[in-house]
Amino acid sequence: MNIGDVANRTGLPAKTIRYYEEINLIKPLRDANGYRRFREQDIHKLNFLGRARALGFTIEDCRTLLALYEDESRASADVKRIAREHLGQIDAKISDLRAMRDTLGHLIDACAGDDRPDCPILRDLGGKT
Amino acid sequence: MNIGDVANRTGLPAKTIRYYEEINLIKPLRDANGYRRFREQDIHKLNFLGRARALGFTIEDCRTLLALYEDESRASADVKRIAREHLGQIDAKISDLRAMRDTLGHLIDACAGDDRPDCPILRDLGGKT
DNA sequence: ATGGGGGTTCCAGCCACAGGAAGGTCAAGG
Protein backbone atom coordinates (compact mmCIF):
# COMPACT_ATOMS: atom_id res chain seq x y z
CA MET A 1 0.00 0.00 0.00
CA ASN A 2 1.15 3.46 -0.87
CA ILE A 3 0.79 6.48 1.29
CA GLY A 4 -2.39 7.75 -0.37
CA ASP A 5 -4.28 4.54 0.33
CA VAL A 6 -3.00 4.53 3.87
CA ALA A 7 -4.15 8.10 4.29
CA ASN A 8 -7.60 7.06 3.12
CA ARG A 9 -7.72 4.03 5.35
CA THR A 10 -6.47 5.76 8.49
CA GLY A 11 -7.95 9.19 7.99
CA LEU A 12 -4.53 10.74 8.62
CA PRO A 13 -3.15 13.21 6.09
CA ALA A 14 -0.20 11.94 4.06
CA LYS A 15 1.85 14.81 5.48
CA THR A 16 1.21 13.56 8.97
CA ILE A 17 2.17 10.03 8.06
CA ARG A 18 5.45 11.22 6.59
CA TYR A 19 6.02 13.25 9.70
CA TYR A 20 5.42 10.22 11.90
CA GLU A 21 8.02 8.35 9.93
CA GLU A 22 10.46 11.21 10.23
CA ILE A 23 10.20 11.16 14.02
CA ASN A 24 10.50 7.38 14.07
CA LEU A 25 7.03 6.45 15.17
CA ILE A 26 6.66 4.16 12.19
CA LYS A 27 9.10 2.57 9.79
CA PRO A 28 7.43 1.66 6.53
CA LEU A 29 9.44 -0.21 3.92
CA ARG A 30 10.52 1.32 0.63
CA ASP A 31 9.86 0.10 -2.88
CA ALA A 32 12.55 0.20 -5.54
CA ASN A 33 11.17 3.50 -6.81
CA GLY A 34 11.49 5.12 -3.39
CA TYR A 35 7.79 4.99 -2.57
CA ARG A 36 6.88 4.06 0.97
CA ARG A 37 5.30 0.62 1.26
CA PHE A 38 3.06 0.13 4.28
CA ARG A 39 2.35 -3.22 5.88
CA GLU A 40 -0.71 -4.02 7.96
CA GLN A 41 1.29 -3.50 11.12
CA ASP A 42 2.17 0.02 10.00
CA ILE A 43 -1.47 0.79 9.41
CA HIS A 44 -2.36 -0.67 12.76
CA LYS A 45 0.18 1.60 14.42
CA LEU A 46 -1.10 4.60 12.54
CA ASN A 47 -4.62 3.89 13.69
CA PHE A 48 -3.34 3.59 17.22
CA LEU A 49 -1.58 6.92 16.88
CA GLY A 50 -4.62 8.56 15.36
CA ARG A 51 -6.79 7.47 18.27
CA ALA A 52 -4.24 8.43 20.88
CA ARG A 53 -3.82 11.85 19.28
CA ALA A 54 -7.60 12.25 19.14
CA LEU A 55 -7.61 11.76 22.91
CA GLY A 56 -5.15 14.60 23.11
CA PHE A 57 -2.01 12.68 24.06
CA THR A 58 1.20 14.41 23.05
CA ILE A 59 3.42 12.81 20.49
CA GLU A 60 5.84 11.79 23.19
CA ASP A 61 3.05 10.18 25.18
CA CYS A 62 2.02 8.41 21.98
CA ARG A 63 5.53 7.12 21.56
CA THR A 64 5.54 5.74 25.09
CA LEU A 65 2.06 4.29 24.78
CA LEU A 66 2.96 2.62 21.53
CA ALA A 67 6.03 1.09 23.14
CA LEU A 68 3.90 -0.19 26.01
CA TYR A 69 1.35 -1.51 23.54
CA GLU A 70 4.04 -3.59 21.92
CA ASP A 71 5.59 -4.68 25.19
CA GLU A 72 3.85 -7.85 26.27
CA SER A 73 5.42 -7.64 29.71
CA ARG A 74 4.15 -4.13 30.43
CA ALA A 75 2.39 -3.17 33.64
CA SER A 76 -0.99 -1.56 33.13
CA ALA A 77 -0.07 0.79 35.96
CA ASP A 78 2.36 2.53 33.63
CA VAL A 79 -0.34 3.10 31.07
CA LYS A 80 -2.79 4.26 33.69
CA ARG A 81 -0.32 6.74 35.17
CA ILE A 82 0.26 8.37 31.78
CA ALA A 83 -3.44 8.52 31.13
CA ARG A 84 -4.16 10.03 34.52
CA GLU A 85 -1.55 12.71 34.12
CA HIS A 86 -3.00 13.58 30.79
CA LEU A 87 -6.49 13.64 32.25
CA GLY A 88 -5.22 16.10 34.83
CA GLN A 89 -3.97 18.39 32.13
CA ILE A 90 -7.24 18.18 30.29
CA ASP A 91 -9.14 19.05 33.45
CA ALA A 92 -6.83 21.97 34.08
CA LYS A 93 -7.40 23.25 30.58
CA ILE A 94 -11.13 22.85 30.88
CA SER A 95 -11.24 24.83 34.07
CA ASP A 96 -9.08 27.57 32.56
CA LEU A 97 -11.41 27.73 29.61
CA ARG A 98 -14.49 27.73 31.79
CA ALA A 99 -13.16 30.64 33.78
CA MET A 100 -12.54 32.52 30.55
CA ARG A 101 -15.95 31.66 29.23
CA ASP A 102 -17.68 32.80 32.38
CA THR A 103 -15.93 36.15 32.48
CA LEU A 104 -16.34 36.68 28.79
CA GLY A 105 -19.96 35.62 28.89
CA HIS A 106 -20.82 38.17 31.56
CA LEU A 107 -19.06 40.91 29.67
CA ILE A 108 -20.81 40.03 26.45
CA ASP A 109 -24.19 40.02 28.17
CA ALA A 110 -23.47 43.45 29.56
CA CYS A 111 -22.51 44.89 26.18
CA ALA A 112 -25.21 46.61 24.20
CA GLY A 113 -23.62 45.72 20.88
CA ASP A 114 -24.97 48.75 19.07
CA ASP A 115 -23.36 51.66 17.26
CA ARG A 116 -22.42 53.55 20.42
CA PRO A 117 -18.87 53.46 21.74
CA ASP A 118 -19.71 52.62 25.35
CA CYS A 119 -18.60 49.06 26.02
CA PRO A 120 -18.21 47.05 29.23
CA ILE A 121 -15.86 44.64 27.53
CA LEU A 122 -13.33 47.33 26.71
CA ARG A 123 -13.92 48.96 30.07
CA ASP A 124 -12.94 45.72 31.76
CA LEU A 125 -9.90 45.17 29.58
CA GLY A 126 -8.85 48.75 30.15
CA GLY A 127 -8.81 48.30 33.90
CA LYS A 128 -12.38 48.76 35.07
CA THR A 129 -12.00 52.52 35.54
CA MET B 1 10.58 53.28 33.51
CA ASN B 2 12.77 50.54 32.19
CA ILE B 3 11.58 47.19 31.01
CA GLY B 4 12.28 45.38 34.29
CA ASP B 5 10.06 47.71 36.29
CA VAL B 6 7.36 47.44 33.67
CA ALA B 7 7.60 43.67 33.81
CA ASN B 8 7.09 43.85 37.56
CA ARG B 9 4.19 46.26 37.33
CA THR B 10 2.36 44.45 34.56
CA GLY B 11 3.23 40.88 35.43
CA LEU B 12 4.35 40.32 31.84
CA PRO B 13 7.81 38.86 31.18
CA ALA B 14 10.30 41.29 29.67
CA LYS B 15 10.61 38.94 26.71
CA THR B 16 6.93 39.25 26.04
CA ILE B 17 7.06 43.02 26.26
CA ARG B 18 9.89 43.13 23.74
CA TYR B 19 7.89 40.81 21.53
CA TYR B 20 4.85 43.08 21.72
CA GLU B 21 7.01 45.96 20.62
CA GLU B 22 8.42 43.91 17.77
CA ILE B 23 4.95 43.18 16.43
CA ASN B 24 3.96 46.83 16.86
CA LEU B 25 1.46 46.50 19.66
CA ILE B 26 3.32 49.10 21.69
CA LYS B 27 5.89 51.72 20.83
CA PRO B 28 7.94 52.69 23.87
CA LEU B 29 10.42 55.53 23.54
CA ARG B 30 14.16 55.02 23.66
CA ASP B 31 16.69 56.62 25.93
CA ALA B 32 20.02 57.82 24.65
CA ASN B 33 21.63 54.57 25.77
CA GLY B 34 19.18 52.50 23.73
CA TYR B 35 17.09 51.36 26.70
CA ARG B 36 13.35 51.32 26.22
CA ARG B 37 11.54 54.02 28.16
CA PHE B 38 7.92 53.26 28.99
CA ARG B 39 5.27 55.89 29.60
CA GLU B 40 2.10 55.38 31.59
CA GLN B 41 0.16 54.91 28.38
CA ASP B 42 2.48 52.05 27.38
CA ILE B 43 1.91 50.39 30.71
CA HIS B 44 -1.81 50.87 30.35
CA LYS B 45 -1.72 49.20 26.97
CA LEU B 46 0.33 46.35 28.32
CA ASN B 47 -2.15 45.79 31.10
CA PHE B 48 -4.91 45.80 28.53
CA LEU B 49 -3.03 43.25 26.48
CA GLY B 50 -2.32 41.11 29.50
CA ARG B 51 -6.00 40.96 30.39
CA ALA B 52 -7.12 40.33 26.82
CA ARG B 53 -4.58 37.52 26.48
CA ALA B 54 -5.72 36.08 29.81
CA LEU B 55 -9.21 35.87 28.33
CA GLY B 56 -7.71 33.86 25.50
CA PHE B 57 -7.94 36.41 22.70
CA THR B 58 -5.39 35.90 19.96
CA ILE B 59 -2.75 38.53 19.39
CA GLU B 60 -4.58 39.69 16.28
CA ASP B 61 -7.80 40.04 18.23
CA CYS B 62 -5.85 41.98 20.83
CA ARG B 63 -4.56 44.28 18.16
CA THR B 64 -8.08 44.95 16.93
CA LEU B 65 -9.48 45.36 20.41
CA LEU B 66 -6.74 47.79 21.32
CA ALA B 67 -7.48 49.81 18.20
CA LEU B 68 -11.16 49.88 19.13
CA TYR B 69 -10.27 50.81 22.67
CA GLU B 70 -8.45 53.84 21.39
CA ASP B 71 -11.08 54.73 18.84
CA GLU B 72 -13.57 57.01 20.54
CA SER B 73 -15.99 56.64 17.66
CA ARG B 74 -16.10 52.85 17.79
CA ALA B 75 -19.32 50.87 17.80
CA SER B 76 -19.65 48.46 20.71
CA ALA B 77 -21.17 46.03 18.22
CA ASP B 78 -17.72 45.50 16.73
CA VAL B 79 -16.28 44.63 20.10
CA LYS B 80 -19.15 42.34 20.91
CA ARG B 81 -18.87 40.48 17.64
CA ILE B 82 -15.20 39.73 18.25
CA ALA B 83 -15.92 38.62 21.78
CA ARG B 84 -18.76 36.40 20.68
CA GLU B 85 -16.70 34.71 18.02
CA HIS B 86 -14.01 34.08 20.56
CA LEU B 87 -16.56 32.74 23.00
CA GLY B 88 -17.68 30.32 20.32
CA GLN B 89 -14.17 29.02 19.91
CA ILE B 90 -13.79 28.62 23.63
CA ASP B 91 -17.02 26.65 23.81
CA ALA B 92 -15.91 24.46 20.93
CA LYS B 93 -12.64 23.74 22.67
CA ILE B 94 -14.37 22.98 25.93
CA SER B 95 -16.66 20.49 24.29
CA ASP B 96 -13.75 18.83 22.51
CA LEU B 97 -11.93 18.55 25.79
CA ARG B 98 -14.97 17.26 27.59
CA ALA B 99 -15.40 14.52 25.02
CA MET B 100 -11.77 13.56 25.52
CA ARG B 101 -12.11 13.64 29.26
CA ASP B 102 -15.20 11.46 29.24
CA THR B 103 -13.65 8.80 27.03
CA LEU B 104 -10.38 8.90 28.88
CA GLY B 105 -12.10 8.85 32.25
CA HIS B 106 -14.04 5.68 31.39
CA LEU B 107 -10.91 3.97 30.15
CA ILE B 108 -8.96 4.92 33.25
CA ASP B 109 -11.71 3.64 35.50
CA ALA B 110 -11.69 0.35 33.65
CA CYS B 111 -7.94 -0.08 33.98
CA ALA B 112 -6.65 -2.08 36.91
CA GLY B 113 -3.40 -0.16 37.06
CA ASP B 114 -1.41 -3.02 38.48
CA ASP B 115 1.62 -4.96 37.31
CA ARG B 116 -0.27 -7.08 34.80
CA PRO B 117 -0.18 -6.25 31.11
CA ASP B 118 -3.90 -6.39 30.46
CA CYS B 119 -5.13 -2.86 29.83
CA PRO B 120 -8.43 -1.49 28.49
CA ILE B 121 -6.76 1.79 27.56
CA LEU B 122 -4.34 0.13 25.18
CA ARG B 123 -7.05 -2.20 23.98
CA ASP B 124 -9.15 0.77 22.98
CA LEU B 125 -6.28 2.57 21.29
CA GLY B 126 -5.35 -0.61 19.49
CA GLY B 127 -8.79 -0.92 17.94
CA LYS B 128 -11.03 -2.53 20.58
CA THR B 129 -10.72 -6.00 19.09
C1' DA C 1 39.27 48.53 38.46
C1' DT C 2 35.83 45.34 39.20
C1' DG C 3 31.74 43.05 40.04
C1' DG C 4 27.00 42.49 39.59
C1' DG C 5 22.66 43.50 37.99
C1' DG C 6 20.44 45.87 34.72
C1' DG C 7 19.79 46.46 29.53
C1' DT C 8 20.36 45.35 24.13
C1' DT C 9 20.14 42.39 19.67
C1' DC C 10 19.81 38.21 17.28
C1' DC C 11 19.23 33.32 16.63
C1' DA C 12 17.28 28.84 17.80
C1' DG C 13 13.62 26.09 19.56
C1' DC C 14 9.01 24.73 21.00
C1' DC C 15 4.58 21.65 19.11
C1' DA C 16 2.52 19.04 15.46
C1' DC C 17 2.01 19.59 11.64
C1' DA C 18 0.41 22.39 6.72
C1' DG C 19 1.53 24.53 2.33
C1' DG C 20 4.02 24.64 -1.60
C1' DA C 21 7.91 24.21 -5.00
C1' DA C 22 10.56 21.21 -7.93
C1' DG C 23 10.96 17.03 -9.69
C1' DG C 24 10.51 11.58 -10.28
C1' DT C 25 7.02 7.56 -11.40
C1' DC C 26 3.24 5.05 -13.18
C1' DA C 27 -0.97 3.50 -15.72
C1' DA C 28 -4.29 4.74 -19.20
C1' DG C 29 -5.59 6.66 -23.52
C1' DG C 30 -4.79 8.49 -28.30
Add this chain to the structure above:
DNA sequence: CCTTGACCTTCCTGTGGCTGGAACCCCCAT
Protein backbone atom coordinates in the same frame (compact mmCIF):
# COMPACT_ATOMS: atom_id res chain seq x y z
C1' DC D 1 5.41 6.29 -28.64
C1' DC D 2 3.90 10.23 -26.35
C1' DT D 3 1.18 12.72 -23.38
C1' DT D 4 -1.67 13.53 -19.59
C1' DG D 5 -2.71 13.56 -14.97
C1' DA D 6 -2.61 11.44 -10.60
C1' DC D 7 0.52 9.90 -7.63
C1' DC D 8 4.87 9.98 -5.12
C1' DT D 9 9.48 12.05 -3.41
C1' DT D 10 12.42 15.63 -0.76
C1' DC D 11 13.21 20.06 1.06
C1' DC D 12 12.07 24.56 2.83
C1' DT D 13 9.05 27.76 5.07
C1' DG D 14 5.45 29.16 8.20
C1' DT D 15 2.20 28.70 12.03
C1' DG D 16 1.35 31.21 17.53
C1' DG D 17 3.18 33.26 21.10
C1' DC D 18 6.39 33.25 23.12
C1' DT D 19 11.08 31.21 25.83
C1' DG D 20 16.04 30.35 26.40
C1' DG D 21 20.45 31.53 25.56
C1' DA D 22 24.67 33.73 23.59
C1' DA D 23 27.30 37.75 23.14
C1' DC D 24 27.58 42.17 24.13
C1' DC D 25 26.70 47.11 26.35
C1' DC D 26 25.64 50.24 30.48
C1' DC D 27 25.55 51.96 35.07
C1' DC D 28 26.38 52.14 39.97
C1' DA D 29 28.73 50.68 44.21
C1' DT D 30 32.76 49.21 46.27
